[in-house]
Amino acid sequence: MADSATAQEFDILVLGAGSGGYAAALRAVQLGFSVGLVEKAKLGGTCLHNGCIPTKALLHSAELADHAKDASKYGVNLSMDSIDMAAVNAYKDGIIAGKFKGLTGLIKSKGITVIEGEGKLVGTDTVEVNGTAYKGKNIVLATGSYSKTLPGLEIGGKVITSDHALQMDTLPKSAVILGGGVIGVEFASVWKSFGVDATIVEGLPSLVPNEDPAIIKQLERAFKKRGIKFNTGVFFDKVEQNDDGVVVTLADGKTFEADLLLVAVGRGPSTAGLGFEEAGVTVDRGFVITDERLHTGVGNIYAVGDIVPGVQLAHRGFQQGIFVAEEIAGNKPAVIEDINVPKVTYCDPEIASVGLNQPQAEEKYGKDNVETVEYNLAGNGKSSILGTSGIIKMVREKDGPIVGMHMIGGRIGEQIGEAQLIVSWEAYPEDVAALIHAHPTQNEALGEAAMALAGRPLHG
Known part of the structure; x- marks a missing residue:
């Protein structure tokens, strides 16, 4: 020493x-x-x-x-x-x-x-x-x-992590992505846009499992529409490498063949x-x-x-x-x-959230003491201009403050700043509904959601 x-x-x-x-x-x-x-x-x-x-x-x-x-x-x-x-x-x-x-x-x-x-x-x-x-x-x-891997799953050759994926000078024709969390869905989104045939394998029952169920449903629907394949609810078993790429086998015996395997199981x-x-x-x-x-x-x-x-x-x-x-x-x-740290997942469509999701709020306050509203971005002018769809979901304690906000849509992550202030400062829907939101912006959707949760929706 x-x-x-x-x-x-x-x-x-x-x-x-x-x-x-x-x-x-x-x-x-x-x-x-x-x-x-x-x-x-x-x-x-x-x-x-x-x-x-x-x-x-x-x-x-x-x-x-x-x-x-x-x-x-x-x-x-x-x-x-x-x-x-x-x-x-x-x-x-x-x-x-x-x-x-x-x-x-x-x-x-x-x-x-x-x-x-x-x-x-x-x-x-x-x-x-x-x-x-x-x-x-x-x-x-x-x-x-x-970048983590799984026990017994060695990184090397055609089995890579996000560190390696960021340095690739050529694109694979196909890829299996092990992990449907933030890293996995972001790379699936990038690669699909670049023309790669991407398949996500996630052992838990859904993609982005920590998000609100309504957001998960919207993302999975959007990914299906984009042609991003995913297999959930079955855990990874093994991977074999050969001259053509990799063969990924799941615990139920199902196999996927691709040029490479991206291990995206967290950090x-x-x-x-x-x-x-x-x-x-x-x-x-x-x-x-x-x-x-x-x-x-x-x-x-x-x-x-x-x-x-x-x-x-x-x-x-x-x-x-x-x-x-x-x-x-x-x-x-x-x-x-x-719980008040804002989170954004930059896939397409983007996900942004802060505070309690609906199941967390119901566990904390009781199912009968939680109120929610989902505002469809189809009613938002700027979202229509951008060609995006999605929702803004607000969660409140019954007759109390907003305790969670969950959003999905193109560029929706830019709205997380106000969402964090709303949740962190324990604002009531009535407080937010009284604020002026510029038109036409996606930001208006926060005001519309708050008006709906306050019991006075204008466009619904």
Whole structure:
């Protein structure tokens, strides 16, 4: 172990420079702390380099491909001849490079000390990086996550993860996607737009199983219409590779043949071998256990982001990073509740949700004490202009506030901001119905849904 007697010391030492880590570092500097930021790869972490940004760039290219195919419906004569993956990747990588350059410059300008290399916790106040010890009066663990696989399912050859899929320079003719959650449906959506014959295999009874049942029904209907195949309710058994591709076998004996298998079964916390448990931090199935204020219960060690049990979203980690910096400063920030973290799945059609879905609300308040309304986007002028369909569903406690909002439709994720305010501030439908929503926008649909839930629908 390195000698820590003369180790460089910081007020706050952050282990990991992804969304949660760099947010903690930036807010800590604003609060007057000295900060060391340890990162083994690149500033920005998974979200910038292998997650949010590159996948959404691909989804935008996919949207443009669909627009080209359907342009004649809108009086524009175009043709979609082919997908140039080299150009798609150049566009994607250009976005990443620009954001990385901006973040790197920002971190440098704020006087944050960036320590390159893999950090390991070697005490309650010490992190070792490349044989050198660094001390922190406070330590923030923000080591992120990795693409998971299943026991016995090895990644390699024609069995890939989303990390590999983001770097592909050629498209397969066909693909099986193992997992019908966020990653799976987003890649299925991209690949279908690019002309790939995509089939999702999901062991649970439906796609995106954590969403409201009404949203699930709408997505599955839309995917069928788009020609995206899916098989739900039967678990994966095995995959065999051959010269032609892969043969995927399910537990019921059903088989699927394709050029490759994309394993999209979620992300695991990156905590193994980093000394957390040895330092006394409680780790359960790889996740760091904290209290509601993100403290580990050991020394002045906190944890944020994907390594903390809960929804694995970049903006959650980002907000947690800010929270911890505020907490260390003694500012007593409000506790971040996972249920009020907005979620968007950027497939086509998009899904956006915040708060309790109907089954969760009925479990909490009782079935007879929950009221819901579904507003069909067919009645929304801007949605008709965009050529999209879907619904906005509001869930309220009977005679009480709105406790959940769930939406599906093209570009509907842009409405999640107001939805989060409505749920987080415990607004009543009557409050939202009184607000003025610009016409014609999809945002109007939130107002219409609120009027319906308040018992005074104008268009229904």
